[in-house]
Amino acid sequence: MPELLICLYVAYLAGMGRFWHRWLVPGRDWSWATLAWSFVLGTIVWGYGQFLLNVFNLPVHGMWLYVWQTMLVVVPRVLQLVIRGGPSITSSPPVSGGGSMDPPPRLLAEASVGACPCTRSVAGAPVTARDDGNKEATWIKPVALCLIGVALLTAALQALAVPMHMWDSIVIYGFKAKILFYEQTFKTRAFLDPEVLHYSADYPLLIPYLESGFYRWLGHPDDRVVRLLFTAYWAAWLGILYDALALRLRRDKALGLVAFVATLPLFSNMYMGQASSGFADIPFALYWTSFLVCPASLLPFLAVGCVFTKNEGIPLVLIGWVLRGQYRSMLPGLLLLAPWGWSRHLLPHNAAHYLRAPEWALLAERLKPIGSSLAGEIVRFRNWGAFWFLSLLGLCWPMGPLRNETKILLTAVGLQSACYAFVYLIYPQNLVLLLPITMPRLLIHLVGPLVVALGWKFGEKAD
Amino acid sequence: MKRSSSRLLLTVLLAAGIVNVVFVVPNSWKALAAFRAVEGLSNPERRFLQKGDWYRAILSLENQVPKNAEVRLVSPAPPWYLAYYLYPRLLKKGSEALSDEDAVRKRNPGDWVLVYGESPPEMKILPPLTSGTPHA
Numbered sequence: 001m002p003e004l005l006i007c008l009y010v011a012y013l014a015g016m017g018r019f020w021h022r023w024l025v026p027g028r029d030w031s032w033a034t035l036a037w038s039f040v041l042g043t044i045v046w047g048y049g050q051f052l053l054n055v056f057n058l059p060v061h062g063m064w065l066y067v068w069q070t071m072l073v074v075v076p077r078v079l080q081l082v083i084r085g086g087p088s089i090t091s092s093p094p095v096s097g098g099g100s101m102d103p104p105p106r107l108l109a110e111a112s113v114g115a116c117p118c119t120r121s122v123a124g125a126p127v128t129a130r131d132d133g134n135k136e137a138t139w140i141k142p143v144a145l146c147l148i149g150v151a152l153l154t155a156a157l158q159a160l161a162v163p164m165h166m167w168d169s170i171v172i173y174g175f176k177a178k179i180l181f182y183e184q185t186f187k188t189r190a191f192l193d194p195e196v197l198h199y200s201a202d203y204p205l206l207i208p209y210l211e212s213g214f215y216r217w218l219g220h221p222d223d224r225v226v227r228l229l230f231t232a233y234w235a236a237w238l239g240i241l242y243d244a245l246a247l248r249l250r251r252d253k254a255l256g257l258v259a260f261v262a263t264l265p266l267f268s269n270m271y272m273g274q275a276s277s278g279f280a281d282i283p284f285a286l287y288w289t290s291f292l293v294c295p296a297s298l299l300p301f302l303a304v305g306c307v308f309t310k311n312e313g314i315p316l317v318l319i320g321w322v323l324r325g326q327y328r329s330m331l332p333g334l335l336l337l338a339p340w341g342w343s344r345h346l347l348p349h350n351a352a353h354y355l356r357a358p359e360w361a362l363l364a365e366r367l368k369p370i371g372s373s374l375a376g377e378i379v380r381f382r383n384w385g386a387f388w389f390l391s392l393l394g395l396c397w398p399m400g401p402l403r404n405e406t407k408i409l410l411t412a413v414g415l416q417s418a419c420y421a422f423v424y425l426i427y428p429q430n431l432v433l434l435l436p437i438t439m440p441r442l443l444i445h446l447v448g449p450l451v452v453a454l455g456w457k458f459g460e461k462a463d
Numbered sequence: 464m465k466r467s468s469s470r471l472l473l474t475v476l477l478a479a480g481i482v483n484v485v486f487v488v489p490n491s492w493k494a495l496a497a498f499r500a501v502e503g504l505s506n507p508e509r510r511f512l513q514k515g516d517w518y519r520a521i522l523s524l525e526n527q528v529p530k531n532a533e534v535r536l537v538s539p540a541p542p543w544y545l546a547y548y549l550y551p552r553l554l555k556k557g558s559e560a561l562s563d564e565d566a567v568r569k570r571n572p573g574d575w576v577l578v579y580g581e582s583p584p585e586m587k588i589l590p591p592l593t594s595g596t597p598h599a
Contacts, residue, residue, distance in 0.1 A: 140473070147480065151487060153491065154487065157491075157494040157497070158494045160498060161497040161498045161500075161509075162509050162510075162513050163513070165510075165513055167543060170543075170544055170547045171547060174547055175546060178550050178551075179550065182551045190550070190553060193555075195555045195556050196546075196553055196555050197546045197555065197556060198546065199543070199546075223506070224506050253472065253476075256473070256480070257476065259480065263484060263487045264483060265486035265487060268487050269490060270490055273490070273494075381482070385479060385483045385486065386478075386482050390475065
């Protein structure tokens with residue numbers, strides 16, 4: 001039964017990711033949010049792992065698939081024992097003098113809370129939004145959970161009703177997934193022969209590898225049930241949002257905000273519902289949001305997640321690294337990405353070439369359609385409800401000086417928007433056709449960092 | 464956060480949530496209806512319901528061209544979905560001019576040739592010259 005198998009596949013990804021998460025982020029107790037982080041890591045490790053096996057021509061046929069899948073579960077455990085020098089991978093921090101385990105890595109905001117003396121209580125314990133003295137409103141949690149449940153159910157029903165049918169999901173990712181399933185490698189004529197009709201053959205392969213991994217389990221391609229993988233991505237994204245928001249907001253408010261994001265009409269539109277569309281935008285939004293708020297130990301992996309999911313990841317990861325100032329994690333990240341950089345260079349570049357010499361005279365003319373398309377999208381209630389109005393209101397709301405981590409997120413959103421505007425400006429083909437189909441999806445990438453920044457902004461006066 | 468700000472935030476969030484619900488509930492209802500309407504159908508049947516006649520054409524191509532065959536496409540406007548649905552049959556560039564049909568066949572005698580035009584509507588599949596199979 002393919003529906004059951006995709007659930008097992010998602011559980012495998014999250015379970016395997018849990019081992020990596022425990023190795024990379026020791027000291028983190030289990031929660032639903034850690035499940036989301038585990039899924040994030042599991043998808044990256046398994047997707048990129050399959051790619052690396054292909055790069056180094058290691059066997060992946062038949063039972064080898066399961067050998068490698070088992071290895072990926074065992075490896076972090078072994079690394080834990082070897083590198084951290086002890087059998088304990090318990091989630092509680094080590095007792096003093098009891099081992100060489102590093103202090104637990106912290107999320108971006110947690111690090112800042114610990115570092116800033118003004119956020120410490122008299123007793124020395126960090127003050128968080130949970131201690132703000134306000135009682136939680138009892139009605140918010142059940143209502144929010146109910147709304148999130150309805151949104152998830154809608155996405156799952158849409159996924160299971162009809163197979164993938166939109167351009168990107170079929171032509172870009174679905175086609176590659178089929179090739180990877182049948183050939184079990186990207187080193188095949190379907191990818192490398194420029195005579196083969198293969199749009200964007202050099203496009204990142206994380207989503208196709210994950211889809212083909214499920215097809216391998218199933219024994220044949222199923223482009224209907226595999227849509228549930230994207231629903232899982234979407235749920236994980238909501239989990240990461242909640243985890244980041246709950247650092248500064250009371251948990252009921254964080255959950256309320258997540259419910260608001262989950263019920264944005266864009267995710268449940270009947271034909272173009274983004275929660276299970278088969279596009280890479282939700283996976284990319286997940287990796288990008290995670291990249292901005294994750295502990296530094298996860299940065300190299302999340303850089304791989306961003307860059308190996310969408311080309312937008314290349315500039316954004318560099319921006320994120322610079323803004324966060326985590327230069328030490330750049331080297332391992334770039335080393336991890338080197339095989340993809342090299343392989344991408346070898347694949348045929350048959351899509352529109354963005355970075356050719358732009359026609360400067362046309363740039364000013366292009367600003368008008370870009371601006372009007374953006375404005376039209378922002379006021380499209382059918383897609384976004386009141387999201388952008390509230391975001392603008394929240395940005396303008398006077399709340400005193402912003403904390404550093406909030407500034408980082410807002411700067412990331414600003415630079416990301418500038419990057420996208422620049423790509424639109426230099427796009428070599430018809431912009432009028434491109435704008436309406438891409439604008440809503442690109443705006444999804446901004447939602448995560450923006451919501452977290454606003455949540456942190458409004459949670460900052462907890463003390 | 465001050466109690467008044469907190470209450471304001473919750474009120475605004477609630478109002479925005481209600482706006483969302485106005486859109487989401489009908490979408491959920493439609494999703495449920497669509498799911499129940501196609502329950503029990505196979506994926507090709509669902510695609511046929513979704514896309515109509517062109518998917519029937521895809522199925523007829525799949526039935527005629529063996530898997531792993533190479534197909535040269537002669538079409539001024541190749542449909543974007545063809546390569547996906549026909550795979551593992553490998554769709555390769557042939558010509559953008561319908562009149563090049565014979566030239567493409569002669570140039571690639573071992574390949575199948577798919578001729579596709581939209582105005583006037585035309586679709587035919589020609590077997591390899593070297594195989595001796597009659598025209599489909």
